[in-house]
Amino acid sequence: MEVWRINLRAQTLQKETPPEAWQRIGGRGLLARILLDEVPPLCDPYGPHNKLIFAPGLLVGHMLSSLDRISIGAKSPLTGGVKEANAGGSTGLHLVNLGIHSLILEDRPDSDAWWVLHLSKEGARFDPASDVVGLGVYDSAKKLLERYGKDVAIALIGPAGEMRLTGAGIMNLDKDRVPARIAARGGLGALMGSRRLKAIVIDDRGGEKAPIADPAAFRAAQKEYNKALQAHPQTKVYTDFGTIAVGRLCQTFGALPVRNFSAGQLMDLEPVSAEHMRNLLLERDGEANPSHACMRGCTIRSSNVFAGPDGKATVSPLEYETVGLMGMNLGITDLDVIARLNAKTNDLGLDTIDTGAALGVAMEAGLAAFGDGEGAMRLLQEIEKGTPLGRILGMGAAITGKVLGVERVPVVKNQAISAYDPRSIKGTGVTYATSPQGADHTAGLTIRAKIDHLSPKGQKEVSRIAQINMAGYDTLGACIFAGFGFSTAPHLIRDLLNARYGWQVGEDILQVxxxxxxxxxxxxxxxxxxxxxxxxxxEWMTREALPPTNAVFDVPEEDLDTIFDW
Amino acid sequence: MQLVVYLHTLLQKQTPSGPQSRVQVDLPEGSSIAELMRLLEIDMDPEHLLLVVNGKVVEPQHALRPGDEVHLVPAISGG
Incomplete structure (x- = not known):
């Protein structure tokens, strides 16, 4: 496996053996290591010293269920700090098939021309992107697939990334060639746009599967892992209902993001419940599918294809976070409306969490009424047109709040809080506050902890455990939901790593x-x-009580300041 | 005592009119969640469930009181 280092100014590729310190870490951990080694922490995120890095997790490349995720990182244009955003789909698998340990994109071009970076066994080449620049994500992907063949992987940006809006992410193709697997958070799409890079096409033809030191031991561990994953009752919940299933639990705890985080419960959850969505998708049939896999080999299939009444796909997937931030947070509880907003946001190449939060702030400022789906769509169209208002919204909730003079802005380190109000699930509040990534539920959600979520006590500890485990999973390339399989058989992470690399790591390797x-x-x-x-x-979350729990965020500051002292 | 019980996702009751996620039950006062689960014929290991009464996570031995709102939630760890 090699480091592929690409200079975007000179348009050159240099292949290198990874230094020793980079060889025993992957994904999110590797990104942090490379950033510390090579990117000046005080640099301008858009300047020539920042680097856009793709790092597959340690177990990517073998089509293990839910273990082929790609981590993408840089110094974040949104937070100004370390950034890793990961996505499913096919990008990670194709990079590994080409023998790429990490892809480091350096410097920036001199000219205004836009490029497609093409990676294959022959190396790297830059093709003009003039026919796709300005197009939405869906049309861009379609054209690129026509040009490069249907079997390539693609990571690309939409118009929002081209405009350098900090709500922009990097979209990746799923196994069915749908470009909706977004490395969403932290404005990485804006950084890619600042590099005049519309897309990276990865053609793994002629590539080889990643080497396995002990194939028999790997196969045995894989078999046991699949069995453990299938046996876990949680797997069936996600297969049948998907991530939206967590909505009813949030309703129970009073932790939904309702009307710009001004309430924690809906009067009526049913129109946006998992049970309703499943019934709807089963009834509509056609292209609708409540159990869809985004990666090859995934047996959980927590994704879905949401179709309209005519059975034609509106968007895939429709996830809980989007229903939360672009639905409940905007006072919208019609899944068809939310799905259309989701599709438009994807086409722009934006993070639905930060964009949904920005629209919620805009509604509070009176730019549209809560519950007005057409108003929300009009605001997204402002982004599409690149109007000054649209550009403000596309920068995310933090900038939108500042410009519109709204105090109730749900962000940490400028990054929007996801669909769990931290006043009612305080451990997750500790994660939002302290994660080096900024507010991000995937950095350590604590909703599953058997704890009084309203008490300030014990939250530091549950957040710390969750943050350590999630950072570990992100380093393996694991989907959060792969954790069910590993939770009942943690030795399998050890066994898979030792078989893959010939290491001798112990059972605590995830935490290490x-x-x-x-x-x-x-x-x-x-x-x-x-x-x-x-x-x-x-600060307003420490003062403003959230109905109906009437909770404020009151975890002691000392706990926040000592969470990483272990 | 009368209780309202919400059965999340996999635990919905299959009825001729479709799956039901909200049921009303009659139980002796002070009954535990474990007893409620027996009444509803739910044989899932409580370890794989989140048991929530009036918005608080409780143990299977938790004694129920009239008017409690009970949620039985098959394991789910986020979205």
Whole structure:
């Protein structure tokens, strides 16, 4: 496996053997390591010293169920700190098939021309992107697939990335060639746009599967892992209902994001419940599918294809976070309307969480009424047209709140809070506040913890455990939901890594990787100038009681400041 | 005592008019969640469930009181 280092100014590729310190870490942890080693933490995120890095997780490349995720990172244009955003789909698998340990994109071009970076066994080449620049994500992907063949993987940006809006992510093709697997958070699409890079096409023809040191041991561990995953009752919940199933639990805890985080419960959850969505998709049939896999080999199939009444796909997937931020948060509970907003946001190449949060703030400022789906669509069209208002919204909730003079802005480190109100699930609030990534539920959600979520006590501990485990999974290339299989058989992570690489790691390797990753990330942010003030929820959440629990965020500041002292 | 019980996702009751996620039950006062689960013929290991009464996570031995709102949630760890 090699490091592919590409200079975007000179348009050259240099292949290198990874240094020793990069060989025993992957995905999110590897990104943090490379950033610390090569990117000046005080640099301008758009300047020539920042680097856009693709790092497959340690177990990517074998079509293990839910274990082929790609981590993409840089110094974040949104948070100004360390950034990793990961996605399913096919990008990770194709990179590994080409023998790419990590892809480092350096410097930036001199001219205004847009490019497609093409990677294959022959190396790297830059093709003009003039026919796709300005197009939405769906049309861009279609044209690129026509040009490069249906079997390539593609990572691309939409118009929002081209405009350098910090709500922009990097979209990836799923196994069915749908470009909706977004490395969403932290404005990585804006960074890619600043590099005049519309797309990266990865053609793995002639590539080889990643080497396995002990194939028999790997196969045995894989078999056991699949069995454990299938036996776990949670797998069936996600297969049948998908991520939206967590909505009713959030309703129970009073932790839904309702009307710009002004309430924690809906009067009526049913129109946006998992049970309703499943029934709807089964009734509509056609292209509708409640159990869809985004990666080859995935047996959980928590994704879905949401179709309209005519059975034609509106968007795939429609996930809980989007229903939360672009639905409940906007006072919208019609799944068809939310799906259309989701599709438009995808086409622009934007993060639905930050964009949904920005629209919620805009509604609070009176730019549209809560519940007005057409108004929400009009605001997205402002982004599409690149009007000054659209550009403000596309920068995300933090900028939108500042410009519109709204105090109730749900962000940490400028990144929007996801669909769990931290006043009613305080451990997740600790994660939002302290994660080096900024507010991000995937950095350590605590909703599953058997704890009083309203008490300030014990939240630091549950958040720390969740953050360590999630940083570990992100380093393996694992989907969050792969964790069910591993939770009942943690030795399998050890066995898979030892068989794949010929290592002798112990059963605690997940936590070892997780702690190492967090340590590197915290250090990058420290050098980038972050202080305790950055590790706080917005102050209004410590004062404004959330109905109906009437909770405020009251976890002691000392707990936030000591979470990584272990 | 009368209780309202919400059965999430896989635990919905299959009825001729479709799956039901909200049921009303009659139980002796002080009955535990474990007893409620027996009444509803739910044989899932409580370890794989989140048991929530009036918005708080409880143990299977938790004694129920009239008017409680009970949620039985098959394991789910986020979205």
């Amino acid at each position: 990787l997780g702690r190492e990753t967090l340590k590197l990330e915290v250090e990058f942010n420290r050098r980038a100038g972050f202080t305790a003030a950055d590790n706080r929820l917005p």
